[in-house]
């Protein structure tokens with residue numbers, strides 16, 4: 001099966017483990033972590049203090065040497081990377097960490113200009129960009145102030161402006177809104193959101209700020225050095241919206257639907273690709289997320305189209321429920337995105353529903 005590529009992967013974490021200390025005092029703080037972050041995605045990392053969030057974030061930023069596992073960031077593999085390449089990579093990343101080292105002798109805009117100069121931008125251009133970002137972050141009236149004349153939250157926002165002024169493709173932020181009041185926290189998050197949409201940047205942000213959680217595309221939870229959950233929130237909500245309109249799942253609670261959504265994977269198809277082939281054994285259940293598919297039945301004289309299905313349509317459950325072979329072929333008539341549930345997970349989901357038999361009977365009676 002050919003698939004159109006999913007959004008470009010900007011960060012790939014594979015089996016990453018990490019240790020601090022030497023010999024006797026050597027302690028493992030990260031255990032076999034895996035994570036992929038796509039362009040345009042805001043990932044929020046949560047978890048108790050000491051669970052390894054900052055360590056993972058600094059590894060991704062090339063600020064720490066990879067000890068075990070593999071990391072690819074903005075297309076660059078980090079294992080054995082040269083100092084020069086590491087430096088080049090770091091320049092393409094916007095870092096927002098709590099320790100913001102502003103130059104005390106420079107004004108807010110001059111601090112921001114440090115970043116545009118490193119990126120080779122002329123000062124006239126850099127100044128205009130810097131002022132725009134400072135204004136966006138509510139510092140329009142503090143452009144020529146030196147750090148000592150600014151509040152903690154204002155200094156933090158200058159540091160954020162400096163990290164974002166070059167519109168980096170990847171932004172790593174550790175509690176970026178912790179020191180900020182409600183309004184400026186919102187400004188920062190709105191600006192991050194804008195960068196992800198306009199520049200297809202990816203943001204990985206450690207935060208416990210509930211006001212920020214609703215911007216997340218993905219929420220990753222870490223406990224004791226392990227990623228224990230990784231949910232595409234918006235996608236999960238979309239799947240639940242689709243599922244609850246399907247007769248089979250109509251009585252399911254949000255929790256039950258959420259559990260099913262978690263088990264569904266996204267698959268992309270190009271126009272002409274088959275999702276289901278007539279006469280095959282049923283292995284998967286589908287919900288169409290976007291695009292259109294044709295339903296084709298071959299009764300011996302070649303396939304004939306019987307219908308077209310659009311976003312939100314579900315198909316493939318019948319062969320799973322009955323064990324019959326696929327009764328029709330489903331072919332992508334446009335590029336499409338489908339949510340796919342394996343037979344095992346489908347069976348588990350429907351068996352878990354108390355009135356599933358009634359549902360099933362109703363479904364077949366209505367056909």
Ligand SMILES: Nc1ncnc2c1ncn2[C@@H]1O[C@H](COP(=O)(O)OP(=O)(O)O)[C@@H](O)[C@H]1O
Pocket residue numbers: 020021029047048049050051052053054055056
């Ligand atoms: N530089 C360091 N040297 C030794 N141990 C460290 C260092 N940094 C962090 N740790 C330990 O590693 C674990 C993970 O820390 P950290 O990544 O900072 O977690 P989090 O950001 O989730 O609070 C903690 O047990 C912490 O004490």
Ligand SMILES: [Mg+2]
Pocket residue numbers: 053054055174
């Ligand atoms: Mg931390």
